[in-house]
Amino acid sequence: xxxxxxxxxxxxxxxxxxxxxxxxxxxxxxxxxxxxxxxxxxxxxxxxxxxxxxxxxxxxxxxxxxxxxxxxxxxxxxxxxxxxxxxxxxxxxxxxxxxxxxxxxxxxxxxxxxxxxxxxxxxxxxxxxxxxxxxx
Amino acid sequence: xxxxxxxxxxxxxxxxxxxxxxxxxxxxxxxxxxxxxxxxxxxxxxxxxxxxxxxxxxxxxxxxxxxxxxxxxxxxxxxxxxxxxxxxxxxxxxxxxxxxxxxxxxxxxxxxxxxxxxxxxxxxxxxxxxxxxxxx
DNA sequence: CAATTAACCTACTAAATCTATAGGATAAAA
DNA sequence: TTTTATCCTATAGATTTAGTAGGTTAATTG
Numbered sequence: 001x002x003x004x005x006x007x008x009x010x011x012x013x014x015x016x017x018x019x020x021x022x023x024x025x026x027x028x029x030x031x032x033x034x035x036x037x038x039x040x041x042x043x044x045x046x047x048x049x050x051x052x053x054x055x056x057x058x059x060x061x062x063x064x065x066x067x068x069x070x071x072x073x074x075x076x077x078x079x080x081x082x083x084x085x086x087x088x089x090x091x092x093x094x095x096x097x098x099x100x101x102x103x104x105x106x107x108x109x110x111x112x113x114x115x116x117x118x119x120x121x122x123x124x125x126x127x128x129x130x131x132x133x134x135x136x
Numbered sequence: 137x138x139x140x141x142x143x144x145x146x147x148x149x150x151x152x153x154x155x156x157x158x159x160x161x162x163x164x165x166x167x168x169x170x171x172x173x174x175x176x177x178x179x180x181x182x183x184x185x186x187x188x189x190x191x192x193x194x195x196x197x198x199x200x201x202x203x204x205x206x207x208x209x210x211x212x213x214x215x216x217x218x219x220x221x222x223x224x225x226x227x228x229x230x231x232x233x234x235x236x237x238x239x240x241x242x243x244x245x246x247x248x249x250x251x252x253x254x255x256x257x258x259x260x261x262x263x264x265x266x267x268x269x270x271x272x
Numbered sequence: 273c274a275a276t277t278a279a280c281c282t283a284c285t286a287a288a289t290c291t292a293t294a295g296g297a298t299a300a301a302a
Numbered sequence: 303t304t305t306t307a308t309c310c311t312a313t314a315g316a317t318t319t320a321g322t323a324g325g326t327t328a329a330t331t332g
Contacts, residue, residue, distance in 0.1 A: 001221070001224060001225070001226075002224045002225050002247075002251070003289090003290065003291085004290075004291065004292090005290080005291080005292095007225065007247050008238075010246060010247050011245075011246060011247060014246040024307095026306095026307070026308090027307080027308080028307085034238065035237070035238035035239075035240075036238060037291085037292065037293085039292070039293055039294085040291065040292050040293085042308080042309085043292085043310095045308090046308080046309065046310080049308090049309095056307095056308060056309085057299095057300080057307085057308080058298075058299045058300050058301090058306080058307060058308045058309080059299060059300030059301050059302090059305085059306055059307060059308080060300075060301050060302070060305070060306045060307075061300085061301070061306090061307090062299090062300070062301090062306075062307050062308065063307075063308085064308085075250060085137070088137060088138045089137070089138050089143065090137075101171070102144075102170065102171035102172060103171075104171075109147075110146060110147060110150040110270035110271070111138075111143050111146050111147060113270060114211060114261070114262075114265055114270060115138075117261050117265075118258050118261055118262075121257045121258065121261060122254050122257065122258065125250070125253050125254055125257060126250075126254075129250055129253075134246035134249060134250060135246070139318090139319065139320085140319075140320060140321090141319080141320075160278095162277095162278070162279090163278080163279075164278085173320085173321065173322090175321070175322060175323085176320065176321055176322085178279080178280085179281095179321085181279090182279080182280065182281080185279090185280095192278095192279060192280090193278085193279080193328095193329075194277080194278060194279045194280080194327075194328045194329050194330090195276085195277055195278060195279080195328060195329030195330045195331090196276070196277050196278075196329075196330045196331070197277090197278090197329085197330070198277075198278050198279060198328090198329070198330085199278075199279080200279085
């Protein structure tokens with residue numbers, strides 16, 4: 001299951017992607033439009049900024065804005081920034097790999113076997129979907 | 137991410153599916169073979185029995201056994217029994233649907249849009265994979 | 273029958289994660 | 303210098319996870 005943080009983060013990014021101009025949008029504007037707690041959204045956008053996908057401006061007329069063209073932001077990136085691993089088990093994760101304690105041989109593991117398939121499939125979808133694709 | 141419960145549950149079911157004869161297998165046997173805490177596995181197998189996928193026998197020579205031919209047990213069933221929803225968000229779940237508090241219109245929601253795709257894809261894989269398929 | 277075996281059942285707990293909230297500091301603009 | 307809006311740290315309540323403890327029931331065996 002996706003965390004609320006990820007869900008809200010995606011919604012906010014798509015909201016920003018929908019803007020015609022790349023002007024800063026305030027947190028309060030997004031939180032109202034998307035029914036997200038403002039304080040919670042504040043922390044989410046801040047981490048997205050720290051991770052380099054958003055820019056920000058302080059003071060009047062300030063807010064957050066996308067640093068890249070939405071067409072150039074695949075959902076793989078977004079998911080990894082917000083949720084972390086895309087894989088269902090760490091032992092099949094490309095970017096967040098961890099060995100299982102209980103598993104002496106990954107290649108002999110049934111869970112590994114099927115979760116590799118799920119990962120590849122999900123990854124393909126996220127790779128081929130950009131923020132721009134979700135903005136219609 | 138899959139819970140350990142689900143991971144261990146799948147491993148145990150596949151272990152049972154691998155047996156040539158449908159004789160009862162003890163919890164301790166499975167827990168040792170798969171490096172799973174025996175007490176934890178005990179509770180997992182008990183719920184799987186209550187949900188109707190496993191049979192059991194008490195006393196000497198007792199244990200757990202699959203009630204169906206492994207070929208007839210798709211991973212959709214297994215996942216729903218152990219993990220619950222297959223979808224990444226409740227609002228796209230077929231068997232565990234829940235409306236989002238924040239979302240006035242699902243069809244206008246970007247998260248909904250992409251997670252439908254992921255669900256359909258994942259579902260297809262789980263549908264086409266049986267316990268028998270994972271037993272090699 | 274009695275001893276052994278192994279599943280059954282209830283309850284509990286420690287740790288981690290999630291979902292925020294509080295309250296102030298900093299920086300930009302008017 | 304006042305206002306605006308992001309930035310930052312800390313914390314807290316709720317939920318979930320990953321088990322553990324300890325005893326009960328039912329089946330087999332001698």
